[in-house]
Amino acid sequence: MRRISFRLASVSLALGLLLSGLCAEAMAAAHARKNQAAAKPTPAAEEKAQPAAQGLDVEAFRRNFVAGLAGRRNAPALSPDNVRILSTEKAVPFAGTDIYAVRGELIPADGQAQPFTLFVSADGRFYVSDIIDLGAGKSILKPARDKMLAEDLAQLGHVIAKGTGQRTVVYVSDPFCPYCRMAFAFLMEKPQAFAELRLAHFPLSSHSGADIACALMAWAVDKAPDKAADFAKFAYSDLAAPRPADKSEASRKKAWVEVANAFLKRFPELKALGENGEAIVNALSGSSWGAAVQADMARAAALDVTGTPVVFVDGARVEGFDQKRLGALLQ
Incomplete structure (x- = not known):
């Protein structure tokens, strides 16, 4: 398997690819500049309102997400308005709280939109990579993850x-x-x-x-x-x-x-x-x-x-x- 030769920044899931400039590397600089100019981001506040799943603090998620990325090397200037939420859905209850699947796009002012799908806590503070039921020996997030994967793949290619x-x-x-x-x-x-x-x-x-x-x-x-x-x-x-x-x-x-x-x-x-x-x-x-x-x-x-x-x-x-x-x- 051929792997990308330059180092990728480490951010939750694949968002490091945005910060390390993968798309700009793969497409020529001249192409990237024109494409970026043509694809101006729409602030979240101006987006058509997407009904959030009841119980999820979407604004806290936006704030925490941007704050976590701010310290990354090569991170562009970001505000909560650069996080576009496309859909939210309650995935599973866990340890007295609920885990939500959040699908959206991170859109820096001068860059390519980077889609993401994350599982987060109801208060918008914690990113959850997986939850394993040790007794059953399986992931309790797998059904929700499989559903999200199927939806993501339907838009790919x-x-x-x-x-x-x-x-x-x-x-x-x-x-x-x-x-x-x-x-x-x-x-x-x-x-x-x-x-x-x-x-x-x-x-x-x-x-x-x-x-x-x-x-x-x-x-x-x-x-x-x-x-x-x-x-x-x-x-x-x-x-x-x-x-x-x-x-x-x-x-x-x-x-x-x-x-x-x-x-x-x-x-x-x-x-x-x-x-x-x-x-x-x-x-x-x-x-x-x-x-x-x-x-x-x-x-x-x-x-x-x-x-x-x-x-x-x-x-x-x-x-x-x-x-x-x-x-x-x-x-």
Whole structure:
């Protein structure tokens, strides 16, 4: 399993990915600046009111959450208004209090929204990672966690293939990761096992040009859905990974253009974006397709994805290309 090469900050669940700038690392700086400018956060006070589960002190949760993040290295300036609450639900009673599942987004003023799902105490003071019933030997949060996971997975990725089976497969991946390519080929050979295969983009910063490849696959899902599977097959089978001479901005841009030209040669319909690779890269800058890739990354990060590939089969998680386990889950 390929892991992200730079150090991730440690914050409850995957929120450290926001503070360490994962999305900005994975997508080019120019793309990130434009996307951030286009996605201005809406303060919580201006959001359409979401009915909170009775008994949960939402405002205390917002205050405590922001206070806990404030001391983190590279933490952006945050206020409780930067915490958008999407839904709350009572999960389980425990030790004289109630534990609530809180789903929301942390939205710094100049950054990418980072989704989160947390279990917290009713007073909004404590984050609860798990509660194990020692006598029963099981987690009492598991039913609520499984429900939240199913809801999160339903929003992750984009359908690139439909099969004749019953299972839903969500595949978090980077097209230039060799293990991702092996897993992709394996999954595409199993249409009898899944009802749909959803691809969630997670380009690693160490793979120059992967972000552009992912944005072009997102374009296909949006503008040429009948070709979405072909775009993905090309990216994961035939597309050569660029080999930049160094880590300079010039080398990175050259890799983007190389990837865009390769796609254009294979898919002439991309001329709708530009006549050549450079024009296509410019068209993708600040586009909704680049934003879709960042959204995939943020949602995957909220599920504690830190490397690729990760495959979810009806919610069961497989990290790396574990062919034996994948085969068993797809039977």
